Amino acid sequence: PxxxxxxxxxxxxxxxxxxxxxxxxxxxxxxxxxxxxxxxxxxxxxxxxxxxxxxxxxxxxxxxxxxxxxxxxxxxxxxxxxxxxxxxxxxxxxxxxxxxxxxxxxxxxxxxxxxxxxxxxxxxxxxxxxxLHYEPHHIELKRLGQEKVFGQVRWIEASLGYRLAGIAAADWHLSKVLAGGGPLMNLGVYCVQAGRYVLGEEPIAVTAQYGPVTMPDRFKEVEENIMWQLYFPSGAICTSATTANSNIDRFFASADEGTFELSPALSYGPFAGKTSRGVFNFPVINQQxxxxxxxxxxxxxxxxxPSHISGDEGRKDMRVIEGIYRAANTGKKVLL
Ligand code: NDP
Missing domain, CATH: 3.40.50.720 (NAD(P)-binding Rossmann-like Domain)
Incomplete structure (x- = not known):
């Protein structure tokens, strides 16, 4: 109406x-x-x-x-x-x-x-x-994972990165105070979200590793690359990377009786993907x-x-992101 x-x-x-x-x-x-x-x-x-x-x-x-x-x-x-x-x-x-x-x-x-x-x-x-909670492919990923359409999801790969070779030295994304971190804060949050909402679970532990710094005159305060692994109570793992030196935009999930994937997956799209039964055929919508x-x-x-876009949802992601930084900084597995 x-x-x-x-x-x-x-x-x-x-x-x-x-x-x-x-x-x-x-x-x-x-x-x-x-x-x-x-x-x-x-x-x-x-x-x-x-x-x-x-x-x-x-x-x-x-x-x-x-x-x-x-x-x-x-x-x-x-x-x-x-x-x-x-x-x-x-x-x-x-x-x-x-x-x-x-x-x-x-x-x-x-x-x-x-x-x-x-x-x-x-x-x-x-x-x-x-x-992304309003994007049809993602609504479907959530359904496939949470309703166990292909059985229990065991393994997820979700990564997002952009090559920012031309980033200005004064860009706030390079400032610890204004950005809080590097690509993990800006892009990795989508990967953390995807792992959490496809499984419908909260991770209980994390391991993480920084990657090499290839633009040392730019990435002085915040990370240029980071990879991490989230461990969920069901035994599922979500492994992710985010970077400012490569273009990556992928999601893949493997469940007991099948797989589902998107690429591009986490940017503005338009998204494309398939399950082990066939290709996705959803309309392109204006996400915003x-x-x-x-x-x-x-x-x-x-x-x-709705809870999926609430402040508490944002808080849960920040809890995981802080855990990822702790794990990368200490080199140890961090319990969440
Ligand atoms: P921009 O730098 O393009 O814009 C930020 C704006 O904030 C500036 O243009 C300026 O506007 C204002 N501002 C106020 N103080 C400062 C300051 N100290 N330094 C810089 N800008 C300042 O950033 P984005 O628009 O790319 O990102 C803004 C937010 O949106 C971020 O949190 C980002 O993560 C998020 N974002 C979300 C996306 C999504 O898909 N959901 C995609 C891209 C970004 P003015 O001149 O009007 O004061």
Missing amino acids: EPARKLNIAICGLGRYANVLKSGLADSRYCRLNGVITGTPAKAAQWKAEFGLPDKNIYSYDQLDQLANNPDIDLVYITLPNGLHKDYTLRVAKAGKHVIVEKPMALTERDCREMIDACQRAGVQLAVGYR AAQLDDIASHILSNKPL
Whole structure:
């Protein structure tokens, strides 16, 4: 049904991903962009013109707390560098607005807990921008794994990497403070997610290894490559790699009576894959529109958000990621 009204969204941090969200907003039925929060006046002017935003809905970072007095913004979508996710989530919650925060949710599990508590206290909902939960191939991977369609999954390989040979030295992805880590924070989180949601289990132990640094003038503070193995209570293993020096985008699962796989698997797609019975034939959808509409329709009807995109889901990933770093740093198997 057509919603009685649309959820009014403001985007905070107008970088690359904010621009990707534009097409999701254009295709959305349940929300519309009604404000921006930015440190760059030229972007404010450009977004104002593109979306017909009123001046009163355009904020600098310093003015963000004034959102509390603006009934024309319901939710803030935070697309800032990872290291700013926690503080901005706390500020938005304090202003009484719902929050979608991009992945990775924060830099530590502890920060995730603080964000969850702050949103609960403020009576606002908190979601993490896990777009793949709305993508048909991934919905199918989850079903195949969790419903044991091919029996118990024993072995998963899930890896995502991009060759960033041209990355600027000043890019925040190379900063420990702003990114929290290297590709594990930005890309590896998708591999951790895939292992967890295909098995429907939480890992109990992890081993991990750093790879060689081939761009030492860039990767001084954060890892360039990392490989890890998650051990699950059923005995299943998920082995993954993420890197900034190779293009990899694959998922493979082996169960007792068959296999299923995707490649490309974890990027924006379009995805392709097969099971041991035949090829997948799912439509290409706008992942961002589907994600925005599910979140907006829940909030508009005052329902709690689904657990697969909740703050607690983001927290569970950070718990695993912290374990992966501990294992790589110590060279020991870490119990989670
Ligand atoms: P960008 O660097 O392109 O954009 C970040 C924006 O944040 C900047 O353009 C700037 O916007 C603002 N900003 C505020 N303070 C700083 C600062 N100190 N340094 C840099 N930027 C700052 O990053 P992305 O858009 O690629 O990533 C943003 C977030 O989105 C990350 O958490 C990332 O993990 C996530 N992401 C998610 C994806 C997904 O598929 N779900 C894909 C890509 C990213 P302004 O000029 O308006 O102030």
